[in-house]
Amino acid sequence: MSTDPTTGTTTYVLRGARPLGGDAVDVVLAGGVVAEITAAGTARVDGATVVEAADHVLLPGLVDLHTHLREPGREDAETVASGTRAAAVGGFTAVHAMANTSPVADTAGVVEQVHRLGEQAGWADVHPVGAVTVGLDGVRLAELGAMADSAARVRVFSDDGRCVHDPVLMRRALEYVKAFDGVVAQHAQEPRLTEGAQMNEGVVSSQVGLAGWPAVAEEAIIARDVLLAEHVGSRLHVCHLSTAGSVEIVRWAKSRGIDVTAEVTPHHLVLTDELARTYDPTYKVNPPLRTAADVEAVRQGLADGTIDIVATDHAPHTREDKDCEWGAAAFGMTGLETALSVVQQTMVDTGLLSWADVARVLSANPARIGRVEATQGRPIAVGEPANLTLVDPAATRTIDGADQATASANTPFRGHELPGRVVATFLRGRATVLDGAPVEAGVVGAR
Numbered sequence: 548m549s550t551d552p553t554t555g556t557t558t559y560v561l562r563g564a565r566p567l568g569g570d571a572v573d574v575v576l577a578g579g580v581v582a583e584i585t586a587a588g589t590a591r592v593d594g595a596t597v598v599e600a601a602d603h604v605l606l607p608g609l610v611d612l613h614t615h616l617r618e619p620g621r622e623d624a625e626t627v628a629s630g631t632r633a634a635a636v637g638g639f640t641a642v643h644a645m646a647n648t649s650p651v652a653d654t655a656g657v658v659e660q661v662h663r664l665g666e667q668a669g670w671a672d673v674h675p676v677g678a679v680t681v682g683l684d685g686v687r688l689a690e691l692g693a694m695a696d697s698a699a700r701v702r703v704f705s706d707d708g709r710c711v712h713d714p715v716l717m718r719r720a721l722e723y724v725k726a727f728d729g730v731v732a733q734h735a736q737e738p739r740l741t742e743g744a745q746m747n748e749g750v751v752s753s754q755v756g757l758a759g760w761p762a763v764a765e766e767a768i769i770a771r772d773v774l775l776a777e778h779v780g781s782r783l784h785v786c787h788l789s790t791a792g793s794v795e796i797v798r799w800a801k802s803r804g805i806d807v808t809a810e811v812t813p814h815h816l817v818l819t820d821e822l823a824r825t826y827d828p829t830y831k832v833n834p835p836l837r838t839a840a841d842v843e844a845v846r847q848g849l850a851d852g853t854i855d856i857v858a859t860d861h862a863p864h865t866r867e868d869k870d871c872e873w874g875a876a877a878f879g880m881t882g883l884e885t886a887l888s889v890v891q892q893t894m895v896d897t898g899l900l901s902w903a904d905v906a907r908v909l910s911a912n913p914a915r916i917g918r919v920e921a922t923q924g925r926p927i928a929v930g931e932p933a934n935l936t937l938v939d940p941a942a943t944r945t946i947d948g949a950d951q952a953t954a955s956a957n958t959p960f961r962g963h964e965l966p967g968r969v970v971a972t973f974l975r976g977r978a979t980v981l982d983g984a985p986v987e988a989g990v991v992g993a994r
């Protein structure tokens with residue numbers, strides 16, 4: 548990890564903040580770390596910038612294990628700079644950038660480029676995900692070791708967007724990453740069972756006449772992969788789990804002691820396949836939006852720890868790729884700027900998770916799975932790096948879409964009133980967001 552030359556230039560006092568939703572305190576950020584935590588209203592403020600934080604929840608900076616930044620190759624949809632700026636606005640201090648770029652992030656050169664672009668932009672730590680197979684073609688293993696040893700220190704490997712469906716390749720990938728404590732993050736989609744699939748297979752797909760995508764196409768791969776992970780004694784991560792059956796399989800695998808972790812996206816925590824009735828491709832996503840029963844099951848799975856994390860699967864697409872008929876549109880929806888609000892709405896305001904749990908599923912756990920826990924997802928304590936997010940949980944906002952920081956407009960939450968607002972984000976003590984707005988100064992030309 549390179550050091551940030553702008554660290555600690557300003558001292559901040561977060562006055563009256565509630566770490567993890569607990570009692571109010573003053574939190575002083577100086578020199579890039581949490582310098583002091585004192586009783587509310589007692590921190591010395593001379594020379595410091597005071598952030599009024601009464602009734603605001605202070606969380607460790609959020610960590611996204613699953614972000615599509617689109618650079619290199621599709622800078623018309625997103626760049627590392629625009630995507631990480633959106634991440635900061637959403638409260639994130641680190642993102643894992645998926646490998647399905649053009650060229651694919653399957654060499655040390657590409658992952659180092661993405662890592663460097665992240666450092667230059669300065670909005671959040673960017674940890675590139677390396678492809679499992681060359682060109683995501685599912686045929687030959689990529690240079691996993693070279694990516695792990697590169698300056699980008701890759702620990703997460705994924706062909707996301709595609710499934711590593713050859714069981715022999717999957718087995719070899721799981722075996723290979725053990726050498727450097729890596730993890731294979733699988734996009735679980737049986738390709739033969741999903742040929743031409745457009746949405747969840749069920750009542751709605753038969754009524755609207757779109758080709759269905761059965762739950763078993765996801766569940767069959769997860770079942771196979773947890774058995775493979777057990778067999779070779781390796782670590783597996785399941786991307787964007789979306790069905791009740793998938794929750795059951797992961798629960799069973801964990802009860803057997805298999806080293807598997809799983810993520811759910813914010814959209815799968817609240818949206819259902821009923822939205823396909825609109826034929827609006829904003830709601831077209833991989834894996835597809837499922838049924839209300841699946842939504843209930845993934846919420847319960849997240850609440851009971853079967854599902855370890857929420858990951859955004861932020862998948863920006865240009866208007867040309869989305870403003871067309873359903874069948875021709877790209878799969879994917881944006882998510883960085885709405886993730887925390889959706890988690891508050893579906894999990895906190897419903898009593899399923901506490902704010903301390905939110906810190907676990909959106910920060911500590913993803914940091915640990917991605918092996919960046921030395922710097923991210925830390926406890927809020929004196930001496931720890933000041934990667935922090937300040938949230939006003941009482942605020943509400945109506946999502947516009949046009950006013951977002953992401954370069955793309957494909958949010959499925961346009962028009963939704965969501966609770967909570969990220970007031971400030973700090974990356975190693977430097978504000979990337981203040982008063983809910985990105986802080987441009989100190990970024991451009993800072994290094």
Ligand SMILES: NC(=O)N[C@@H](CC(=O)O)C(=O)O
Pocket residue numbers: 615647707708709734831832833834860862863878879880
């Ligand atoms: N989620 C999506 O619908 N799309 C992702 C790929 C993926 O996450 O599988 C994308 O890259 O656009």
Ligand SMILES: [Zn+2]
Pocket residue numbers: 707708709734786787833834
């Ligand atoms: Zn995927």
Ligand SMILES: [Zn+2]
Pocket residue numbers: 613615645707708860862
């Ligand atoms: Zn993805």
